[in-house]
Amino acid sequence: MARRAVSAGARLDVVSGVQAAWTQHKEQGYDFVVLPLEHEGTPLLDTTVESADWSQRVVAVVSEHDVDNHPEHEKALVTELQWATHLGVAAIMLPLQGPDCCNLASITNPFVHSAEQIATWIHVKTRAPQPPSDTDEQQEAEPARSTWHWWNQFRSLCTPCTRMGLALELSANICDEEEQERWLGEPVKCVVIPTGIFLTNAKGYPVLSRAHQRFVRRLLKLRPQFMLSGPGSDDEGPYPDRRQHLMYLNHLAVMAAQRSVYEASTEGYDDYIEIPLQPLMDHLESQTYEVFEKDPVKYDMYQKAMEKAFEDRKDKDKIVAMVVGAGRGPIVRRALRAAEAVGVADKLTLIALEKNPGAVRILQHYQRTEWGNRVQVFAGDMRTWQPVAKADVLVSELLGSWGDNELSPECLDGAQRFIAEGGVSIPNRYRSFVAPVSTHKNYTELRTHKDRKHVETPYVVLLSNHTLLGDIKELFEFTHPNFGPPGAQQPYTPDNTRFKIVECTATQDGLVHGFAGYFDSDLYADVMISIHPETHTPDMFSWFPMYIPLQTPVYVRKGETIKAAFWRKVSATKVWYEWAVLSPTTTEIHNLAGRSSFIGL
Amino acid sequence: MARRAVSAGARLDVVSGVQAAWTQHKEQGYDFVVLPLEHEGTPLLDTTVESADWSQRVVAVVSEHDVDNHPEHEKALVTELQWATHLGVAAIMLPLQGPDCCNLASITNPFVHSAEQIATWIHVKTRAPQPPSDTDEQQEAEPARSTWHWWNQFRSLCTPCTRMGLALELSANICDEEEQERWLGEPVKCVVIPTGIFLTNAKGYPVLSRAHQRFVRRLLKLRPQFMLSGPGSDDEGPYPDRRQHLMYLNHLAVMAAQRSVYEASTEGYDDYIEIPLQPLMDHLESQTYEVFEKDPVKYDMYQKAMEKAFEDRKDKDKIVAMVVGAGRGPIVRRALRAAEAVGVADKLTLIALEKNPGAVRILQHYQRTEWGNRVQVFAGDMRTWQPVAKADVLVSELLGSWGDNELSPECLDGAQRFIAEGGVSIPNRYRSFVAPVSTHKNYTELRTHKDRKHVETPYVVLLSNHTLLGDIKELFEFTHPNFGPPGAQQPYTPDNTRFKIVECTATQDGLVHGFAGYFDSDLYADVMISIHPETHTPDMFSWFPMYIPLQTPVYVRKGETIKAAFWRKVSATKVWYEWAVLSPTTTEIHNLAGRSSFIGL
Known part of the structure; x- marks a missing residue:
């Protein structure tokens, strides 16, 4: 059985014997099966399948009802949607067949909103099927034909719903880098890979072209599920045998899973929406400081900056450094190290100012247990505090993700009163x-x-x-x-x-x-x-x-x-x-x- | 004193002696004066003016602070706006100076929303002042230069507020018909007419060109106020003497006040937003019927239609006509008249069906007092009623402003059961x-x-x-x-x-x-x-x-x-x-x- 690095489903043209199909594919390492709601006039039906399997293991494919050109097909479409709801499937897959999709949106969107347990995957191919007469030049001249425009039209018509996403089918003729980039901004929940786009390598195994590999690797960052469709290597059994394709996909995903330090450090935060901190209005909690302090790189950079600032002031008799908004002291600690590194520890007066009483208590603890009289700790708001000395080097870390959005400017305007002539602020810009x-x-x-x-x-x-x-x-x-x-x-x-x-x-x-x-x-x-x-x-x-x-x-x-x-x-x-x-x-x-x-x- | 067909104001460069200026202009037939919030460094101020006059008789003009190109002018602008609020003027007039107006919008829009008693008139000229080097061709090639685009940019940036409108200044070089038409869709609260665009007629009086007259007549439909600016005929007094211009404007308005029957019948309804009736779900009130019945033209048309339908059936022994949704009977009455007009009264069976019990009672009253046995009245919903006879002519008036929006189709689908072979529906489409x-x-x-x-x-x-x-x-x-x-x-x-x-x-x-x-x-x-x-x-x-x-x-x-x-x-x-x-x-x-x-x- 393939190692499961991806969650994958198998598309089958099966409407009865669902239990058997699911059992066999589960053994092959699939997480779900993708079945038509109706196939050759027969509806999807198997009374032996339990609700839990319908709701977790079955994605139901809606037939291609062209309701935009044939509004009279609405009833058949609605019947299928109602049937999917009745079965309680995990998701429905709804094919977009062309640029005209407003009637499809009008009919299906209420379903998307009312079926609260069912995800909707809008099925789009990266390339539109070409009428044979069209040349490639024509297609490039008519961007409105791009399938992204179909999707864009569809989702723009829909009332926003987080349960609606994309099942993006890779085409043999891969879309260009720009278009790939654009799909990365879209809610790709499932990547559909037809076996027909696989090549065969020297050993006879199915592989993807380098271009397809690259695109799949980029898509993997969105953590989509995968779906294999099309004929298998050996179609003598009741279902297409696509085990080698699945193994290859897993292999690709394993290879792509090598993460950078940044990716490892930020895992789980993807697209998690947070309201920015209000460090001035609120007193931050100890936990919050703890998260900040986990980033060694930031403090390395601060230490490097302080080393250079101290180096430039080596000739002075005395260097006063002040850390304003010192928090629990990570920059204070780096200031001490910087002074030692450039050999000015003996001439350094280091002042730590902090307004948050909780953080001050921790600073005082470090002072007692670690820093001794090398650091003076003061409680106060830098905007109003009366300084005991003027700083040659004023150090702060009050920056937000947008620079000034945690009010660094307002704080430092107050704190610059503490800066001695010729003194600097770190940061200075x-x-x-x-x-x-x-x-x-x-x-x-x-x-x-x-x-x-x-x-x-x-x-x-x-x-x-x-x-x-x-x-x-x-x-x-x-x-x-x-x-x-x-x-x-x-x-x-x-x-x-x-x-x-x-x-x-x-x-x-x-x-x-x-x-x-x-x-x-x-x-x-x-x-x-x-x-x-x-x-x-x-x-x-x-x-x-x-x-x-x-x-x-x-x-x-x-x-x-x-x-x-x-x-x-x-x-x-x-x-x-x-x-x-x-x-x-x-x-x-x-x-x-x-x-x-x-x-x- | 001029007959006041328009509400007009006089623009003056006066910041003190406001009471005297207002008194004199009131005598001349003006309704308000338009004064700068600041003139040559002096703010608008007159402690002898009462609050009621400030709030009803004074429009305050904001100076041209080009805050989009000079954000540092914001403070001066805000000071003027605050001063206008303090004075409690009726309206402020805010000049748009160019296509870049987002900072102006950002600064002024909160004022528009918070000053709940003060209207804001965005002052725009129909033609942008041309830099001397520009030719007419250039202007036409660059529609973004049109002042409508300035206004459109400004209002698109603003959070909608009904107190914000336009003070549209007519330029000597009138804008073309299309542009005029476009202004008619905008909230023109005041039409500013500089005396400089007036011509002098044979008798030496100021008049507007025919083109300007036409535009003013069209604008009059929006019931704007008017404002005269610029030098007067005789500027020896303390204020420009524009009495002849005002008289001319009043004359124009009187001439334009000749209304059509339609205008007279619909007076007071301009842009009054109503929710469409629900005649099926609700029982209409007698008052509502009364309003409907006031339109003779509609019933004339119905009578004409019935006359033709009866005429076409003159050879029959018997004609059955049925008025479904008969209301209080206006069409029943016209059906009787139509039958008389074409001489088929003796062979007409006339049935009135109505679902609203109140209206049925009135139909029965007319039957007793006026129609006698010429009309049979039934209470019932046409969608479910069991007919006593089949109609050769089925008459209904169930139309809404959008045709089918009061559910005429659904009602008539039910009522068509009553139609005899060869019978018709009025309306038929x-x-x-x-x-x-x-x-x-x-x-x-x-x-x-x-x-x-x-x-x-x-x-x-x-x-x-x-x-x-x-x-x-x-x-x-x-x-x-x-x-x-x-x-x-x-x-x-x-x-x-x-x-x-x-x-x-x-x-x-x-x-x-x-x-x-x-x-x-x-x-x-x-x-x-x-x-x-x-x-x-x-x-x-x-x-x-x-x-x-x-x-x-x-x-x-x-x-x-x-x-x-x-x-x-x-x-x-x-x-x-x-x-x-x-x-x-x-x-x-x-x-x-x-x-x-x-x-x-």
Whole structure:
């Protein structure tokens, strides 16, 4: 029996003897069977199958009723859907047969919503079957023919439902990289592989082409189920024998399962939507600090930055370093190490300031048990605290996934009072970035709440089932310290509001569900950290990207300019973001006046 | 003093002495003055003006703060808005200075929503001021420059609010007919007329060009206020003397006030949103019948149709006519008259069937006092009633504004059992029609409810402040009687579900807020009634159009194909419509499964 690295199903043209078919395929290592709701006029029926098997082991295939061109076929379609509900199958598989699918959507969508235990897999091939007269050139000239457009039309018509996903069938003629990329933003629940697209290797075993392998590997990140269809190697038995194909798939999945440190560290977080922390308004719990502290890379970078800062101040008699928002002390510890590494431990005065009483208690514990008089611990809010000394090096880690979104600017504006002349802030700069993102899964998740609030809140999400539809653009920038223009009155209060319009070109026809957000930050000199995909600090997993949703997705065509406005707004009590798409169509300004989401000061 | 046919205001550059300015202009026949919130550095201020005058007589003009290109001007803008709120003025006038207005929207929109007593007039000129180097050709080649696009961008960014409207300033170079038409779909609250665009007639008085007159006459239908700006005829006094201009405007308005019968009959109903009747589920009230019966034209047409039907049956020994859903009897009365008119009164058997007990009582009263044994009155639902005779002429008036939307098909399917061989139904056919409509006002009204239900319900609205963005297309058709294909089993139950995709071409760049719905109906032979704008039965006012809204407006560009799908769906207990836009972008299917609106069976 094949090692089960994938969950796989076998497509069969069986409507009776379901129990026997399932038993045999289970032994072969399958997790489910895929059966037609009706085959040659006979409905799917086997009274010996138990409910639990129907609901966990059977995916039911709806026949190809072309209700858009033949509305009179509605009744037959509805009969099948009702039958699937009656059987209580795990999922139904609904074939999309062409670009015209609005009547299909109108008939099936109420079923998707009412059958709460049944998943719906919209069955789409990566390539449309070509009428024989058409040439390849014609197809490329008519992108509306691409099957992605069929799917896009269908899902745009449907009221969002998390139970609806895609059964994506690989075609022999693989779609290009761009199209593959686009499918990665779609909710692929099942990858259908017809045996006909397999090649035979030197040893006579079925294998996929390199191009197909690559696509399957990319799809594996979405953790889909697989389905084998088509004739087997030996079709003398009652069912096609596709054991070798299944073994090959398992082999592929095992090979692909080698994970990076980042992937290992973030496992289980894929597309898990979190509301950003409110470290200023709330006192973080010890657990939360614990999670942060697990990322060695971030602290390595901070230590490296401090080493360079200390090195540059080696000639001074005394170096005062201050860690503001010290939490449970991970950066304090790294400051001590940095000082030792560059040989300035003896001239270092190290101050740790923290506002959270729980964290202060832990700092004091470390002071007693580990640091001794090398560290002075103070309880206080850096925005109002009266410093006991001025810092040559002010160190903080107040960054959010979007850089400034945990109010680092507001905190450091207060803390820069502590900076001595010629002193520095680590970090000295951070920037946020945005890119238009298509992510049906995350958008649909938010839409299930049926309110405005959820689609007007920026979230922290390890974006997995997504695709970017344009280049990543720089959004806001903050530098520290910021004492204002020459001659400005001190203490200077910088303006932390921002307003910027970003533009990019749509890389292909797509549906924009919002924006992905990232940040990078210069800590000191050339030491920087980044979660920008193109410059991501290797293996650093402290920050996941942001997802800034839209109320209603915006359809864009390849080559069109996508233009969006972003605001960072500040009042006496809160900071919030507003955003709007300006082009190719204009949306309402989201989160106007911070009505749905804000960060408390 | 001029006769006040228009409500008009005078724009003045006055920030002090407001009381004196208002007193003088009131005497001249003005209803309000329009004053800058700040003029040459001095804020609008006059402590002698009473609150009631500020709130009813003063419109405050916000200065041109170009916050989109100079975000640092935000503070000055906010200060003015706060000052306007403090004064409690009737309205503020906010100038749109260019196509980039997202920051202006972000700053001002919260004010629009929070200042609940103050209207906001977005000030837009019909022509953008041209940089001197630009030629006319250039402007026409760049439609994005049109000021309508500025406004469209602005309002699309704003959260809908009924207090926000337009102050539309007429330019000397009038916009073309198409653009004028488009403005008629926008919420023009005030028409600004600079004195500079007036011509001088032979007698030396200021007059508008014919083109301007025509546009003003069209705008008058929206009942806007007017505002005169610019230098007066004689500027020796403290204020520009524009009394002759005001007199001319009043004259124009008086001339335009000659109303058609239709306009007189429907006065006060403009853009008043009504939920369609449920005549089957509810028993109509006597008042409702009374309103219906006030339309002589409809009954004239019915009488004409019956005359022709009786005429065609003159040779028969006996004619049985049946009025089903007879209400309080207006058609029964016309049936009697028709029979007399063609001389068949003696051979007519006239049966009136009605399900509403209240209406039956009134029918019985007329029978006793007026009709005698010429009419037989029965109480019953035509879908289930057992007929006492078969009708040669079955007459009904069960039509809604969208033809079939008050369930005429379902009723007549039941009633056709009563039709004798060779018998007819009056009406024998009706069709519904749709066209994409832009109607900011009606859409915004619905959006204030902040729910899905209100934007998924077809309404009856005398669409006034609207413009069609494409041709009117035929939607559904029903014919009666319908005994099915040859040999069909009787009684035959027709399929009253419908599904149709309609297509038209966008006549210009515009924002589709939904669809306008109409119907026409063949009563008998060539006698027909229609509310289709191109074939509207003169002076008939029984039916207003439908407005079928969209959840989110769809922006269309001139020449693009607008494609939309409509469904009429039927279950055991109800009938409902679903609709979706398919192109240029795709919306969700509205009112899926009748979740928001339906007509009960």
